Amino acid sequence: MAEEVKLFRTWSSRFALRIIWAMKLKGIEYETIFEDLSNKSHLLLHYNPVYKKVPVLVHNGKPISESLVILEYIDETWKQPPLLLPEDPYERAMARFWAKFCDEKVLPPVVDVLVTQGKEQEAALAQHMENMKRVEEELKGKKFFGGEAIGFADIAYGWMANLLSVLEEVTGLKLTDAEAFPAISTWLQSFSDVPLIKENWPPREKLVSKYQAFREKRLALAAEATSK
Incomplete structure (x- = not known):
């Protein structure tokens, strides 16, 4: 069957x-x-x-x-290679840790940068940069989070390889910096260069339009709430 x-x-x-x-x-x-x-x-x-x-x-x-x-x-x-999670229990735990850090710590301030302005946006950007420092330390000396091959944590953070530059275009703010975060920059390029990754990105122009509209809507709602 x-x-x-x-x-x-x-x-x-x-x-x-x-x-x-x-x-x-x-x-x-x-x-x-x-x-x-x-x-x-x-x-x-x-x-x-x-x-x-x-x-x-x-x-x-x-x-x-x-x-x-x-x-x-x-x-x-589906146990055929590549394995997403390493076999070593500690390494598996670390992969899960960094994936959870992505969803609970890295992603929320990025969204806040998109949907806010002024001091609120500045605070979200500062928090984003602090999170990037932690990710930078984890990636130092590595091609991918788990070593030489894409794994669980890389897939968790994969959205950054495309979406951060989209949000930079929408907000006019710098969310990645090769000089400040060379390990992240290298990882972003290595991840993006894998054919199966880049072949499945959503159309960039559509993403820019989508997030531009989303930002405008959220800012309008916030302004309306403030004026009441």
């Missing part, structure tokens, strides 16, 4: 990209189902009734949600 693998995603989801990269790297065949999050399908709501968002991986009728959880499921279910 053939395996059934479906991925519910949007065209621009940075979290869904993680799943695409992992499955492409492992050579897993899957069906893509695009969602409109302003009009969510009954299938998405059925498969992810808790969070009601993408990505959702459906494997032989069984749904898995949350991108980092999905990545671990993929690695444990």
Whole structure:
């Protein structure tokens, strides 16, 4: 019986990209189902009734949600190389740690830089730079987080290789600096140069338009709330 693998995603989801990269790297065949999050399908709501968002991986009728959880499921279910998580328990723990740091510490201030202005934006930018210092220390002397090959943490941080420059264009602020963060700069280039990575980026112009509109909407809402 053939395996059934479906991925519910949007065209621009940075979290869904993680799943695409992992499955492409492992050579897993899957069906893509695009969602409109302003009009969510009954299938998405059925498969992810808790969070009601993408990505959702459906494997032989069984749904898995949350991108980092999905990545671990993929690695444990399809054991062919490349392995996303190292076999050594400590190294596995460190990969999970840095992936969690990405979602809980690195990503939030980047979003805040996008949707704020003035002193609030300055504070978010300062926090982003502090986080980059920690990531820089972790990447020193390495090609990828785990060494010479793309792994779990690299996929978690992969959105940075494309989206940071998009957000720089939208905000007019510098979010990456090769001089200040040479290890991150080298990693960004190494990650982006992998064919399976760059072949699956969303269209840049569409991303710029999307995030420009998102920023304008959030700033307008904030201004409206302040004026009340």
